[in-house]
Amino acid sequence: MPVSDTLGRPLRNLRISVTDRCNLRCQYCMPEEEYVWLPREDILHFEEIGALVDVFAELGVEKLRLTGGEPLLRRGLPTLVRLLAAKPKIRDLAMTTNGVVLAEHARDLFDAGLHRVTVSLDTLRPERFKALTRRDSHAKVLDGIDATVGAGFKGLKLDTVVMRGINDDELVDLVEYGKRVGAEVRFIEYMDVGGATLWSMDRVVSRTAILEQLARRYGRIEPVIEESSAPADRFLLADGTVFGIISSTTAPFCRSCDRSRLTADGVWYLCLYAKEGMDLRGPLRRGASKEELKARIVPTWQQRRDRGAEERLAVANRTPLVQIGELRKDPHLEMHTRGG
Numbered sequence: 010m011p012v013s014d015t016l017g018r019p020l021r022n023l024r025i026s027v028t029d030r031c032n033l034r035c036q037y038c039m040p041e042e043e044y045v046w047l048p049r050e051d052i053l054h055f056e057e058i059g060a061l062v063d064v065f066a067e068l069g070v071e072k073l074r075l076t077g078g079e080p081l082l083r084r085g086l087p088t089l090v091r092l093l094a095a096k097p098k099i100r101d102l103a104m105t106t107n108g109v110v111l112a113e114h115a116r117d118l119f120d121a122g123l124h125r126v127t128v129s130l131d132t133l134r135p136e137r138f139k140a141l142t143r144r145d146s147h148a149k150v151l152d153g154i155d156a157t158v159g160a161g162f163k164g165l166k167l168d169t170v171v172m173r174g175i176n177d178d179e180l181v182d183l184v185e186y187g188k189r190v191g192a193e194v195r196f197i198e199y200m201d202v203g204g205a206t207l208w209s210m211d212r213v214v215s216r217t218a219i220l221e222q223l224a225r226r227y228g229r230i231e232p233v234i235e236e237s238s239a240p241a242d243r244f245l246l247a248d249g250t251v252f253g254i255i256s257s258t259t260a261p262f263c264r265s266c267d268r269s270r271l272t273a274d275g276v277w278y279l280c281l282y283a284k285e286g287m288d289l290r291g292p293l294r295r296g297a298s299k300e301e302l303k304a305r306i307v308p309t310w311q312q313r314r315d316r317g318a319e320e321r322l323a324v325a326n327r328t329p330l331v332q333i334g335e336l337r338k339d340p341h342l343e344m345h346t347r348g349g
C-alpha cells in the first residue's frame with residue numbers, strides 16, 4: 010500500500026540512525042567536544058528496528074540507509090544488516106560511515122548482505138583531517154576505503170562536504186583519488202542544519218563554483234541525464250569519470266524528496282530540517298500492532314508538506330538553523346542524531 014504526501018512524494022526511502030555516538034568531531038556536524046546523548050535504554054533493539062522496517066516496507070519503503078552518528082560504533086551491526094537484508098521488500102541496503110573502523114568490519118558487513126557503502130572523506134591531507142575532525146584517524150579512513158574494495162563492495166561513493174577556506178582547494182585531488190580507488194565522489198554543499206553551529210553562508214561553496222573549478226581543470230562537464238530521486242546531480246568528465254554534487258543549500262531538491270529518518274531511539278522525522286518528529290518507540294514497546302503503527306504513519310506522511318531546504322533558501326541573512334543552547338536541550342535537533 011504505497012502512500013504519497015501532499016506533493017505526490019512517495020514514502021520510499023528510510024534512513025535509520027543506529028547510534029547517535031560518533032568517533033569524530035567534524036566542524037560542520039559536531040563541532041563541540043561534549044554532547045547530550047540519547048539514553049541507552051531508549052535505543053531501539055535490532056528486533057525493534059526490524060519490526061518498524063516491516064511496517065514501513067508494507068507502506069512502500071524499499072531503500073534503507075544505515076547512518077549515525079557513526080553506525081559502526083553500534084555493536085553487532087552485521088547482525089542488523091543480516092536481519093534487514095533478508096526482508097524481501099527491501100531492494101537496496103546501504104550505509105554511510107566515516108570509515109574510521111570500516112577496515113575491521115567491511116568483510117563481515119558485505120557477507121551479511123550490505124550492498125553499498127558511502128564513506129565521508131573531506132580531505133586527502135592528514136593534518137587537515139586532524140584539524141577538521143579533531144581526531145588523528147585519516148590513515149584508518151583510507152584503509153577503510155581500500156577494505157571495501159577488497160571485501161567485494163561495488164559502487165563505492167565518497168562524500169565530501171566542501172567548505173570555503175577549508176578544503177575547497179582539493180576538489181580535483183579528490184576526483185583523482187576517486188578514480189584511483191574506483192569510487193564516485195560527491196561534493197556536498199555545506200548545510201545550515203542542526204549541529205552545524207559554525208555554519209555561515211560565506212563558507213558555502215556553491216554547485217556553480219564547484220563546477221567552475223572542476224571545468225578549469227577538466228574542460229567540458231556534461232550533466233548525466235537520469236530519472237532519480239537521489240540527492241546528487243551527477244556529471245560526466247570527458248574521460249568517462251562520473252561525480253556528483255548535492256546542492257542542498259543553493260539548489261535544493263525537496264520536490265523529489267522521498268526520504269524520512271528514524272533516530273536510534275525510534276523518533277521518525279519527515280525532513281532533515283523538521284523541528285519535531287513522531288515517537289514510534291513508545292507505541293512499539295507498548296505492543297502496538299502493525300496496523301496500529303500504520304495508522305500513525307500513513308496520515309502523517311499523507312499530510313507531509315516539508316520542503317526544509319527550499320524554505321531556508323528564502324531566508325535572508327541566514328545563520329545556523331539551531332543555536333547551541335537549543336541543541337543542548339534537545340539532542341534530536343542534532344544532525345548526528347537524525348542521521349544527516
Ligand code: SF4
Nearest residue numbers: 263266280281317318
Ligand atoms: S530539506 Fe527536507 S524535504 Fe528537502 S530534501 Fe532535505 S529532507 Fe527532503
